[in-house]
Amino acid sequence: MNVITVEHLFKAYGPVVAVDDISFQVEEGEIFGIVGPNGAGKTTTVECIEGLRFPDRGTVTVLGLDPRTEGDRLRQEIGVQLQEAALPDRIKVWEALDLYASFYPRTVAWAELLEQFSLAEKKEAYFARLSGGQKQRLFIALALLNDPRIVFLDELTTGLDPQARRAMWDLVRQVRDRGKTVVLITHFMEEAERLCDRVAVIDRGRIIALDTPRNLIRRLGGEVRAIFTVAEVAFTTPASMVMSTAPAIAAPSPAVVDRVRQALAGVPQVTKVESAEGEVVVHGQGTDFIVAVVTRLGAAGIYPQNLRTEQATLDDVFLALTGRKMRD
Ligand SMILES: Nc1ncnc2c1ncn2[C@@H]1O[C@H](COP(=O)(O)OP(=O)(O)O)[C@@H](O)[C@H]1O
Ligand SMILES: [Mg+2]
Incomplete structure (x- = not known):
């Protein structure tokens, strides 16, 4: 009623x-x-x-x-x-x-x-x-x-x-x-x-x-995001050394984001790679999204740190509908 x-x-x-x-x-x-x-x-x-x-x-x-x-x-x-x-x-x-x-x-x-x-x-x-x-x-x-x-x-x-x-x-x-x-x-x-x-x-x-x-x-197609930082040193150093040197984690430079983008090119679960507020953000969908992203990054010698995932929110809905962000 x-x-x-x-x-x-x-x-x-x-x-x-x-x-x-x-x-x-x-x-x-x-x-x-x-x-x-x-x-x-x-x-x-x-x-x-x-x-x-x-x-x-x-x-x-x-x-x-x-x-x-x-x-x-x-x-x-x-x-x-x-x-x-x-x-x-x-x-x-x-x-x-x-x-x-x-x-x-x-x-x-x-x-x-x-x-x-x-x-x-x-x-x-x-x-x-x-x-x-x-x-x-x-x-x-x-x-x-x-x-x-x-x-x-x-x-x-x-x-x-x-x-x-x-x-x-x-x-x-x-x-x-x-x-x-x-x-x-x-x-x-x-x-x-x-x-x-x-x-x-x-x-x-x-x-x-x-x-x-x-x-x-x-309606957003069940978007998932993987958000992480990347230690820049990881690109030039073998994995074993990355673990031990504990490099400082800086905001992702355009080069880092490019590198991630290249590594993930052709991964069907991935729709977009960008940097936001000092982190790399990979957008995509599917239950195997995270596994696909981490596997491909690892194969390219990129080791995501402080990795977390986020599901789509109503904020995303607003952004998708208006092209603008809703801010507090
Ligand atoms: N009493 C009022 N006189 C003139 N303009 C008003 C008045 N109340 C609201 N507005 C204007 O109308 C619009 C909608 O306001 P409002 O209904 O308070 O929105 P919200 O609650 O979503 O913030 C705004 O542009 C606001 O400045
Ligand atoms: Mg009000």
Whole structure:
């Protein structure tokens, strides 16, 4: 069952077209991701769905309601964590919950939310004293106060360290596991890939792809990369000496990359050889990709060091679709 239907949504701010003919549906119980670079139109899109902004054109239906005319009823059914959320510094955690609870005719007991979000011992703490992760946990708790059917989380983990971010991912999954639909807006591709059942990739106000993360990545043909450094001395020295001299590993010179490229020429599993951020990157596909690469390099006297492999990611999908990199 669809809980959100967006059809031909369009919104401009003066000459700036923020959302340019976007259509999609969100199914009940899924974590639906809206991902894309800063300025892509993500927040504008969801705030039109939440009834906080008004589209120029197009229709939005949320749980059978029109956010334009039935915003008050809609806000009883949805939970919103705004990208620009803020609370007064001197409000205490419990006071914030109590205040927000007063906005709704029906709420869950907020003491349980404090427990669930590990904020119980911070109950008396001032908002300003909370860590970034604690603030964000409080904002999710506030978004869940009215026991909403749909929860919108906009850039929930921006500004958090990797550990706090991962902890937040677990909380988002818990929210979904309680039967709620989650709309997750993020410019972190990894976050969308890990969390979302389906992802709409937005760029410049348009949806450029919409599918499960796995299907989006599969479209790239299941690309694999081998990434490694090469000790330059290995080219002129027998293997036995390379092992013992432990040469300094420098960024690959064009000559090194050329040498790798030559060694791998004609290997069917290999599609591209390049250097990136001080390492050699070999692109290709197939389950025997790594064996083929290492075998051929070894035969040419090239000994990859610090070798690791990477599978294609949503970042690659974005690059393949737009020709541009998504940067944090
Ligand atoms: N209130 C506003 N007034 C004018 N321009 C805006 C406003 N909100 C967003 N924009 C512009 O609309 C575009 C999309 O913004 P936004 O929806 O916030 O994107 P995102 O959330 O993907 O970063 C950007 O170019 C942004 O500068
Ligand atoms: Mg935004």
